[in-house]
Amino acid sequence: MNTQDLSERFIPMTPIASDGPVLFIDSQAPLVDLHACASERLVTALDYLNLMACITLRDAGDKDIGAVTNTARLLLQDVRDVLGVIETKSFSD
Secondary structure (H helix, E strand, O other): OOHHHHHHHEEEOOOOOOOOOOOEEEOOOOHHHHHHHHHHHHHHHHHHHHHHHHOOOOOOOOOHHHHHHHHHHHHHHHHHHHHHHHHHHHHHO
16 A cells, blocks of 8 residues: 555544644544444533533633533544545545
């Protein structure tokens, strides 16, 4: 497999804490696996945000709100990246 084949197969996820991607999505993975990956992250993010909506943050420190929002942002960005691969794969097959 040459470099071009690899760059077409492995789609970089959006880098958040680095200048370049370090995580990749296998565009040749079965749709059911890609969907399971996106679904797991989406359900986790929603459960997490529901939990956060139900608690009081009066004792929260300055960094706590940032940690909460960053956790949700990371999970949702992963979902968006995987859904992009699913869309491309679904419409090209």
